Amino acid sequence: MSKNQTPPNPGAEGQGIAGHGAFFQQTNLSPEEAEKATDWVRKHVDKRSMDLGERMDDIRDHMWELEKEGEIIVHRITDEHKPETVQTLFGWDKKIPTTRLWHHKSCGQCGNIPGYPTSLLWFMNEFGYQPGVDYLDETDQTSCTAWNYHGSGIGNVESLAAVFLRNFHQAYVSGKQHGHELGHFYPLVHCGTSFGNYKEIRKYLIESADLREKVKKILGKLGRLVDGKLVIPEEIVHYSEWVHVMRHRIANELQKIDISNLRVTVHAACHYYKMVHEDAIYDPTVLGGNRAAPGTSIAQALGAQVIDYSTWYDCCGFGFRHIISEREFTRSFTMDRKIRVAREEANADVMLGIDTGCITTMDKNQWIGQAHGQNYSMPIMADVQLAALACGADPFKIVQLQWHASPCEEVVEKMGISWSDAKAKFEQYLKEVEQGNIEYLYDPKLAVGG
Amino acid sequence: MATYAEMQEIFDDIRSDFRYDHELNGCLNCGICTATCPSAQFYDYSPREIVQLLWTENVDQIYDAMQEKIWACAQCMTCAARCPFKNSPGGLVAIMREVAIKHGMDSARDVLRPFGRVMLKLITTGNQLSPDMIQPDHFPDWGPNIQKVEGDLKTLRKAIPVKTLQTTATAWEVSLKTSVEMYTIWEMTGVLDALELMDENLFDVIEDFIDEKREEYEDWLEEQEEDDDD
Numbered sequence: 017m018s019k020n021q022t023p024p025n026p027g028a029e030g031q032g033i034a035g036h037g038a039f040f041q042q043t044n045l046s047p048e049e050a051e052k053a054t055d056w057v058r059k060h061v062d063k064r065s066m067d068l069g070e071r072m073d074d075i076r077d078h079m080w081e082l083e084k085e086g087e088i089i090v091h092r093i094t095d096e097h098k099p100e101t102v103q104t105l106f107g108w109d110k111k112i113p114t115t116r117l118w119h120h121k122s123c124g125q126c127g128n129i130p131g132y133p134t135s136l137l138w139f140m141n142e143f144g145y146q147p148g149v150d151y152l153d154e155t156d157q158t159s160c161t162a163w164n165y166h167g168s169g170i171g172n173v174e175s176l177a178a179v180f181l182r183n184f185h186q187a188y189v190s191g192k193q194h195g196h197e198l199g200h201f202y203p204l205v206h207c208g209t210s211f212g213n214y215k216e217i218r219k220y221l222i223e224s225a226d227l228r229e230k231v232k233k234i235l236g237k238l239g240r241l242v243d244g245k246l247v248i249p250e251e252i253v254h255y256s257e258w259v260h261v262m263r264h265r266i267a268n269e270l271q272k273i274d275i276s277n278l279r280v281t282v283h284a285a286c287h288y289y290k291m292v293h294e295d296a297i298y299d300p301t302v303l304g305g306n307r308a309a310p311g312t313s314i315a316q317a318l319g320a321q322v323i324d325y326s327t328w329y330d331c332c333g334f335g336f337r338h339i340i341s342e343r344e345f346t347r348s349f350t351m352d353r354k355i356r357v358a359r360e361e362a363n364a365d366v367m368l369g370i371d372t373g374c375i376t377t378m379d380k381n382q383w384i385g386q387a388h389g390q391n392y393s394m395p396i397m398a399d400v401q402l403a404a405l406a407c408g409a410d411p412f413k414i415v416q417l418q419w420h421a422s423p424c425e426e427v428v429e430k431m432g433i434s435w436s437d438a439k440a441k442f443e444q445y446l447k448e449v450e451q452g453n454i455e456y457l458y459d460p461k462l463a464v465g466g
Numbered sequence: 467m468a469t470y471a472e473m474q475e476i477f478d479d480i481r482s483d484f485r486y487d488h489e490l491n492g493c494l495n496c497g498i499c500t501a502t503c504p505s506a507q508f509y510d511y512s513p514r515e516i517v518q519l520l521w522t523e524n525v526d527q528i529y530d531a532m533q534e535k536i537w538a539c540a541q542c543m544t545c546a547a548r549c550p551f552k553n554s555p556g557g558l559v560a561i562m563r564e565v566a567i568k569h570g571m572d573s574a575r576d577v578l579r580p581f582g583r584v585m586l587k588l589i590t591t592g593n594q595l596s597p598d599m600i601q602p603d604h605f606p607d608w609g610p611n612i613q614k615v616e617g618d619l620k621t622l623r624k625a626i627p628v629k630t631l632q633t634t635a636t637a638w639e640v641s642l643k644t645s646v647e648m649y650t651i652w653e654m655t656g657v658l659d660a661l662e663l664m665d666e667n668l669f670d671v672i673e674d675f676i677d678e679k680r681e682e683y684e685d686w687l688e689e690q691e692e693d694d695d696d
Binding site: 121123126130133134137153154156157159161163167168173175178179182212223226233234238290335336337340341343345347349381414418419421422424425442443445446450454456457460463464465 | 537566600607608609610615617624626652655656
């Protein structure tokens, strides 16, 4: 239709309402009758409570059966872990322990974005958690090795399973060294890929007697069986799920800075919600329950403006192998599909992530975009880092933003924190560090494990 | 070029993986996986094609796809989350990569060459990467703002208020006992054998390192026993 043509009159004889065709007829219902007839349109459909019948198995049911048969020991989340119950994709319950946590660190976070774990530990201290009792960070743990597996193909299900069981066995027994019972500390997995990988491996372990048999020999040799049995966790819990269940306490008890002026976009990590997707948390109060809740929910609780964008479902471009050896793919994808869209559509002040690889990818690959005329940028950080800033944590000492390449200065300033003052203070602190005067979040002696 | 029998053997190895039936349940050719795949936007790669080749047991084209295509997958698993048949093309690619390594395929060797440094770090320390691998000099494409505070790496790491993170050669401090346990896992699961097939030089370096660390651990154990006797 050209611009000068008049649109058809919806009420004209024989024309019907535009788009409904000539067969359209008025119902002549009263307003009350019309409202009743269209009730179903307004009805809230709880997508989380659909009946899946036999189409989807809850692997945890089989886990309990295996324990009953004496095959495994389940590391339980008890009342002592003060759990919160949340709902996952299909409306299944998932218990998230809030205390007595064993920090299972992420190699990418610790190596590259250290403000990620420090912000998390800082929060636990702010809530009055006692290190060595309410949480433990120790040296007796390895990477999950899944980054390497997904990148190179070196490794296999047995090696991934043995690493999973070794690390989680250590979590189970770690309390003993500090005078607690077995199972005192419950593992809190920091990395999204570890989280996805461990869930996948747990599923294989529960489904395959052959795999259990093979890894049992390895764990036996390592002295990592309990009463001759493998230890498998009741739930695999990601740190962002802890932040999610603590979000109202964080906002109500600790928030110091109003961030209602911030426009926030969120990139949910693929390995958080696309691997063993039935285990990811969704909440009807967070973007209508149409997006995985962690990450977004804390931004919402802190009062930021959460802005959605069309490429929310895309991965970041990390690729495991690609970030190391095919960086053209990684940076092109992250700039074209994430940063540009978050900038142009959402005009966001910051993009939050809930995983290691995504934050590294999106944070580090912006500057090079200028070579292709992509002259835009966006501060990138983890949900827990933004939350810590909003609760008054030091941008350098605690949030460790000095390791980020994206312009985090901009969002810090917009929150009313002086970047230059904080930086000058930190540079003074570095002189203290050189003299050996180092501040710690917990007594370093507690870290010695194994 | 492999013979048909060799290609058949490779396919048999793929489908005998216990995950295979879990990851492949049928295919409507709907292409949702490819439509949503990040790698499909940049490479000659389609998860739908991978699934179709496997589903139709097209052994020579499966072999062909293993030369290059399977290494394009970003392993994000978006395909798996979207597939109406609950296939996991990304999971199938992971199996194919493992088999490519098992058969010492050149494509795997080429792909893994730039991965050597990461592999060395992971196998020997139990950490995938470390702060000293992520220095500005190694990543000029990350731009001038990569380090917002001047200072040497050691001091900057010491300024992290968490004891386990005050390291430069590993992402966090891993106890010696833990690393030694990892070596046992690598050995007993055939990971070191796979590595030897892929890169003999790297394997030799890693073996020497492992021997050294094991000796160090034995010495430490002896010291502990002596202390206990005293």
